[in-house]
Amino acid sequence: MLDVDQEAITDGPVGRVLLVLAAPLVAQNVVYVANALIDTFWLGRVGEDAVAAVGLSLPVQSLLGATVVIGAVGTQILVSQRAGNDDATGARRVAGSGALVAFAVTAAVAIPAVVYAEELVALLGVDPALAGTTATYLALVIAVLPIGAVGDTVENCFTAYGDTRAVFHVSLASVLVNLVAAPVLIFGVGPAPELGVAGAALGTVLASVAGLLWILGYAAGIGRDTFRLTREAFAFDPALVREVVTVGAPLGGQRGVSEVVRVFVVGLVAIAGGAAGVAAYTVGARVATLAIVPALGMQQAAQSMVGQNLGANAPRRARRTTTVGTGMVVAGFLALGALQFLFAGGIADLLAPDLTATGRDLAVTYLRILGASYWALGGTYTLLAGFNGASRTRTAFVADLIKYWAIRFPIAVAAVPVATTFGALGVTVTPGLGWGVEAVFWAVAASNVLGFVGLGGYFLYTTRRGMFANAAERASGGAGSGAADD
Structure with missing residues (x-):
């Protein structure tokens, strides 16, 4: 089967x-x-x-x-x-x-x-x-x-x-x-x-x-x-080593920039929300780690399908793989997010029954905010599978650079008071606005949604300019794709 x-x-x-x-x-x-x-x-x-x-x-x-x-x-x-x-x-x-x-x-x-x-x-x-x-x-x-x-x-x-x-x-x-x-x-x-x-x-x-x-x-x-x-x-084979590094290095950079921001964001949560805020953020992060598993599996499958279809000189099918996969994930994650929104309290109680009243309220708030953005978070993985399968891995790096450093981190900074020093690295945040730890929760959701919308727009732009057709020509050894409008 x-x-x-x-x-x-x-x-x-x-x-x-x-x-x-x-x-x-x-x-x-x-x-x-x-x-x-x-x-x-x-x-x-x-x-x-x-x-x-x-x-x-x-x-x-x-x-x-x-x-x-x-x-x-x-x-x-x-x-x-x-x-x-x-x-x-x-x-x-x-x-x-x-x-x-x-x-x-x-x-x-x-x-x-x-x-x-x-x-x-x-x-x-x-x-x-x-x-x-x-x-x-x-x-x-x-x-x-x-x-x-x-x-x-x-x-x-x-x-x-x-x-x-x-x-x-x-x-x-x-x-x-x-x-x-x-x-x-x-x-x-x-x-x-x-x-x-x-x-x-x-x-x-x-x-x-x-x-x-x-x-x-x-x-x-x-x-x-x-x-x-x-x-x-x-x-x-030095040429193949260079090719692997050229394709893979942006993806390593993508992972790196997101992990650094996550470390900083935890520091912001600790200052803005104290122990209750960190506990709530941890509950949300653990649930999201489990929730995103289907999207990760779909991304890995889609990357292989896109790559094989490009190698087989089928750019339209590679594009369809990306769009169908993204549609399936978005639909599934809309339902998943709705369930999390409705049962946020029960999820928080199941994972962390000993939270204080403040911690539980924050955890419920974060789970609901996060659930509302799941569709975008999941869809981003399959969109990136299309770019990655076409060897356009720098797109993933740039997308995460914008998502985490230009959207998530600046909004999250607003959670802490002005001129706050946080974290083990002694980083000083001067533009803090004191909006509270909820600003970090909204920063995560906003970066998920805006990141997906921006990446979706770029996907439409690049496919109209022949991204998959050009990739198929390279992957299949230079043969014409027969799909100039791809």
Whole structure:
């Protein structure tokens, strides 16, 4: 039922193929969320400081994790285009170059981060009592970042070929390893010593290694024949390395600019809303993380479909994939947002039953404001899939630069009093207007809506000027597209 052959990707019903491709990817993202909760669940039984140590390292992990996107997603886009053009040899060579890029780029940031983990933790303004355990957790998790990046890159090659079930299998195997390893290493079971926070980090390390070995087994033809890595894939090709970096770097930059703003916004929330405001913002962020999972799956599926159709010289179908996918996500997220608006109080009570009255009121307010913008947030992912699939990845970078730095952050600044210093980095905000923490909530929603509307307008403009036709000509080796009006 969930099998999609290459012919269906370039010739089957667009909506159905998108849903079938996206389903395992949605499940994969749900598994990722579950994996992230495992450490919190077990460390919550160790103590509050243990949970705080993991939570405090997350901003650095998120920022450094942006480098993974460069090789992983850049490779997916280029492999999908080669796959659509029936160029298996070219796809394998891109995969090898992409894996090299992923390892080199992530190692370049991981090594200094491991060496200077304590200094990075100090920049976050961590309580000295937590600094040691936070630095230990951060160093261990970041040390395995290059391994995870290579694994993600090879997984994305299977996604590019439409074999999204393989990716789900790998993610599930990784989570199962962490599910067993985390409690054993945290609490010390049998011969394993009790390692606490370090044990949680080691469980994550083992899960990453298991995931890499599993996907490499698939790529070697063990239990899977969708995509194969052969010896020829690992021949160094500077031109392909440059191509992967050219396509992937803007996406890494996109992730980076959004993560930096998120760190700053949390600081603004802490000043404008205190503990109640931070709790409300956290509830909203956790719900949004879960809610956006379907859009992420649809984006990954649409990127592969767009790339394959461009490689197959079908620009109109690539455009239709983007518009149909966006329409499906917008419709679904309108319904999802309406449910969140109606049941905001129940959601807040379920996730954080011990909130104060002020915190609960703020959480309900944020959930309702956020739910009203879900349709735009989800639709942005699939619109960007169209640009990314056409190798127009700089659009994603510019779109997020505008969305986060030109819209979200300036509005959020209005929440705090004038000339306020916030955050571990000691940033001084002079144009604060004292509008209160609700201004941050509105800043998030406004940036979602305005970002989608602006990106939608640009999508119409670029497609009328032949974006997909030009991309198809490049991806299919220069043949005329036959769709000049695309």
